Amino acid sequence: MTALDVALVGFGLLALAGALLAVTTRHIVHAALWLVVALGSLAGVYLVLGAEIVALVQLLVYVGAIVVLVLFALMVTRSPIGPSRDHATSPAHRGVAAVIAAGLVALLLAVLLPIAGSGAVTRQVTSNRALGADLFGTWAWPFELLSLLLLASLVAALAIARSRAVTGKEDA
Amino acid sequence: MGAAMSVWEVVLRSVAVLAAFLVLPLLVGFMEHKVMAHMQARLGPMYAGGFHGWAQLIADAAKFVQKDDLLPTAADKGVFRLAPSLALIPYLVALAVVPLSPSIVGADAPASAVVVLAATAVGVLGGLMAGWASANKYSLLGGLRSAAQLIAYELPMVLAVASVALAAGTLSLTGIATEWRPWWLLWQLPAAFVFLAGGCAEIQRPPFDMPLADSEIVFGPYTEYSGLRFALFLLAEYAGIVLMSLLMSVMFLGAWHGPWSGPLGWLWTILKAVPIAFLFLWFRNSWPRLREDQLQRFAWLVLVPLALVQLLITAVGVVMMR
């Protein structure tokens, strides 16, 4: 077992624990903060595997922007301190969710375990230049498609916000 | 990075970065004391330490240590306690990758420009956590404002850094500074402006201090903090000034480029950062606080378009020079 192995397993366990706590905690803001832990640990996993730029973008985008947005939404709406059961789901709901999650995990394991191999963790440093070339060369179309998806969601969000503003005016 | 370093070198570099992290914010803080005082026709601290009150901030720190560490009853204790460290430590990480000269750098990462951006983005989480966990409506308002401000100003800042990175063809701060040429001052001027404004907003300095706004929401997220934890937030603010000034110096002002840049490169980097730090203090003393809507308008209608135009200009320049 090398130091890289230890680091990888450590970050992996941390990500797993953070993710589990994020969905099980009764403190709604804590859920968002545990999400920070999970996403940050995932960035650590990337870093251990040598994908430095991916790890940093993970931090910049997910922790720096998405979680901040989640926290912002939580603060704007009700965000009680202390446990709250307002958003608790029914047992049936939870059971279905657990089954689906287990299925997803099984699927991923089935796909990933055969290619994981059994050797020690190796660090494959990808240069930023190569990553950029790949992203904007080979994977340009998926990348653009993704941005189109984001654009669509942006327009949709704007439409929802605008329509509400209009009805609000009519009410007044 | 790191693989070829001996343990001693790692320790030495860490200690050096920590020392810089503890000393430079104090210097900036003292500069703020004095500059602000003289801009208001005052003298500022004159007693602590004897000569023009140079030890004022050390005395302040001693005072903060003695103060009671208050914890609001309704606060979320764990998050409340954790928040100041989370606000401070990212700046330490960011400072570690900022080069003072090609050889003097805490840790030379291949994508250090992104490290800095990611670190500052994480740092704002500390303010958000403090704002929510204090169980205080002013703090919550401050937290909300700081989240809205972060989201608005993160984008133009990333675009401004992308512009210089594109111009230099590298994401490493050392690489960017090495590639720098004097005419970049003009070429990257809009990006420098965007970065200055964005950086000012990122560290929540006036005129972009809506999240703190001591005169209306009593320091926002920091309202409930006292003693050492409050001091940590203050230190984070000054560390933010240090970081942003050094980044401006490295990315837009050519860092160590100058006469005798070989042995005195680090001095040039710092000398170029000092006027930027002074700018931050000057802005604070000259301008009123922007309103929340003005803040958002400025970010989305001025800075983002400007940064996009700059990106276009840079791209054209890079293609033409090839």
Place this chain on the structure above:
Amino acid sequence: MSERGFLPGVFKGLGITMKTMARPAVTHEYPDARPDLPPRSRGVIALVEENCTSCMLCARECPDWCIYIEGHKETIPATTPGGRERQRNVLDRFAIDYALCMYCGICVEVCPFDALYWSPQFEYAEFDIQDLLHEKERLGQWVQTVPVPPALDERAPDAAEVVSANKPPRVPRPAAAAGDATGAVSAAGEAPVRRERPAGGDRPARAERPAPEAAAGAPTDATTDAATPATRDAEPAAPPEPPEPAVPAEPPVAPEEETS
């Protein structure tokens, strides 16, 4: 945000702060350097105990009720055999609570006997708010710090005291003039001479003025004084003088104003 005029204002602000920074600071380094206080600074109220008649005017006018006066009456035996005994007020306690005082100066204004003065002395801070109640001994010490009143402005009218002292004596009415026509004539003849006298020049100081008894020989003077019993100088018109020359006589209303 008005778009017009935005940029110039921004730079103007920067210019103002920079200009201020280039100028020397206005700070007085107080404990090291004394502040140059303006004349008539209201630092603390000093008490000239000898002038106080315990008339209570200051205590009653004080908006904060921060002046405490206690006194008692003393009977002065008659100076001449068969004369009337007189009473006078003796000041036992005069205290100002500076924790309450709002430095309005009304007490100084209303004091008819110039017993209260403003002193620029301001260094009397205490660690306990109750220690700010200062008795007459302490108030008396501050008298030494009372500055000489600033000179009048050029061409300013004379002080009220000077004007009244230089007024020609009133010509006695025939009915009140004790039936002596020559006295009236002599007084009328004297008046122009007095009027030409320069203000405050060779006029005798208040203490050196001839006592009313000495002037009693001239019937005109006596009648003049008798016609205005409460002159500004408050010199007694009646013959028996209290033994202490430093203490002015009681005001006409004093005996009824006795304190507890």
